[in-house]
Amino acid sequence: MAETDASEEKEESLFEAPPMGEQERMVEAILFASADPVSLRELQARMPHGSDPAEALVHLRKRYEGRGVRLVRVGDAWAMRTAPDLGFLMQKETVETRKLSRAAIETLAIIAYHQPCTRAEIEEIRGVSVSRGTIDQLLEMEWIRFGRRRMTPGRPVTYVVTQEFLDHFGLESARDLPGLKELRAAGLLDSRPPPGQMPGAGDGEEEEEESLEGQSELFED
């Protein structure tokens, strides 16, 4: 089976890929049909063999410049979105997003700018403990997800922002977060351990607390 597949693939690639104009149409159709961003890999998988969706995207993006809809990049995926200046026409389509609490917004920003970020780090920055509900809400909105466990004692879970987060805020990547460079340059994104004992969530017990946290989450999951 696998052998025939391979030979089929080979055979097909002998056919010429569709002309770039056609490929552009294909990418256009696929992206129009999807509400969610479509990854380059998926485009490739759905288009005929030998297609070059990356190049087609370049053409397509240019074509939609200044139009009512635009081609936007979201992480390693692409999507069509209406131009932001026309938002006023869309009252009918506007979705009421749940009002986020100040704690949730701050937590989200901290995760976005410090990712991957542990709960203990969030607490250290905010100087107050993070309620489970806040993290849950962000997880539920699919704006954050679990990252890799930190390789420190207790192997605490980390959080990172998602493609949905990038899509929602119109960001090409997390590197495009507003003011990221300045914050980094100012050293405000460094993790600076507190000298000796500091009160609050960021005190000397942090490490241990973090371990416990990570541990309990390990078992909860």
Place this chain on the structure above:
Amino acid sequence: MAETDASEEKEESLFEAPPMGEQERMVEAILFASADPVSLRELQARMPHGSDPAEALVHLRKRYEGRGVRLVRVGDAWAMRTAPDLGFLMQKETVETRKLSRAAIETLAIIAYHQPCTRAEIEEIRGVSVSRGTIDQLLEMEWIRFGRRRMTPGRPVTYVVTQEFLDHFGLESARDLPGLKELRAAGLLDSRPPPGQMPGAGDGEEEEEESLEGQSELFED
């Protein structure tokens, strides 16, 4: 600005309508984002006063001619749709990976360890009859193939494992499979003796069964 809607409307219509290019963008964005086809009347209602969506639609329709998506009329409303010739892109092949059934794994293991191996032998070791489907599945996966017929009465077919099998399991040859001792050393063998069963359950008849089995397969094939 405590004026009535009507006078506001009049006043606004005194302002010039947006340029046609802008109107086209607006129609484009509305049609793109709308879940349902949009009527001319609704377009008019949503666009700034003095707009001429009908004309904008004509321009827009022309613009999308031959593209991956088209502007189509649905009753007295308008919508954007994927070009019909690209419908084939709206399919996605997903490959679902499933674990092989226990019966199949056991059958495969027996063949691997005892090849060449007849169906009667498999059944003898497993203690239950082997369904045709299980053998077929393994044959179809190209993990086993027919070996030489056994030179015993009925000349039953035998099964052997394939190169594909060896590749999948990362084996040089079936002889590299760990033996019972190694399995036990690796903790894969339960040291508890199983309850009951003396050797050679159904001993005397075995040979005959096998022959019959072989025979029937001979004719089935």
Place this chain on the structure above:
Amino acid sequence: MSDDFEEMQESEIAARLEAEALIVDVDGFEGPLDLLLTLSRTQKVDLRRISVLQLAQQYLAFVERAKKLRLELAADYLVMAAWLAFLKSRLLLPPDPADEGPSGEELAAHLAFQLERLQAMRDAAARLMARDQKGRDFFPRGLPEDVSRIRRVRYTATLLDLMQGYARLRTRDEFRPFVMDRDAVMTMEQALERMRGLIGYAGDWTSLESYLPEGWESDPARRRSATAASFAAALELAKLGQIEIRQGETFAPIEIRRKAAPDG
């Protein structure tokens, strides 16, 4: 020193006024760091140049005030107050050479960093929320088309599955030899085992043939194997002095019987 003191008094008044306003909704603060950040605004300086000493005094004044009003402050506010009192003493007193802990300046610098960082994150959050947002400012396709899924199933198994499957089978009849043609072979050990169990019941001379297990008499190959094994086992038992063997003539049936125990 007196200048400092005057300044302190002045700022204390300001802080008190501030605190009074703040106290009304102490619940509105997200922890002591948030409160400190709010208090720091009264200094109207860049957070980098903030006077941590002054801030500490403001905070302590706030807590004092809250106590007087009998407002219940959460424990972490009080912990922070204690720490700030400690920090204040460190900042005011000459350093103790015997103390190896971080200096007051280091602690103050870190607190300033924490405040600046918290403020920076708040600003970043505000900038983030001010961006065009999906579903509010820009919109995805309202009528996405279904992508039909063609499902193909691929079965898989790991080597471990395979070995465990085999192990499972072999555990079931572990006592069997590994080879395939084992069914036609009886080992001497098996025969010995069998004979040991049976010999006690046979008081008189019995043909060795009758010791062949059921199912082994008819098939010639099995019969041969069983006979040979039983014979070898009989010899073994005779050697151990447990049985006696006799054969009337050549090719006559071999008979055995249990040896009457001569001694204990």
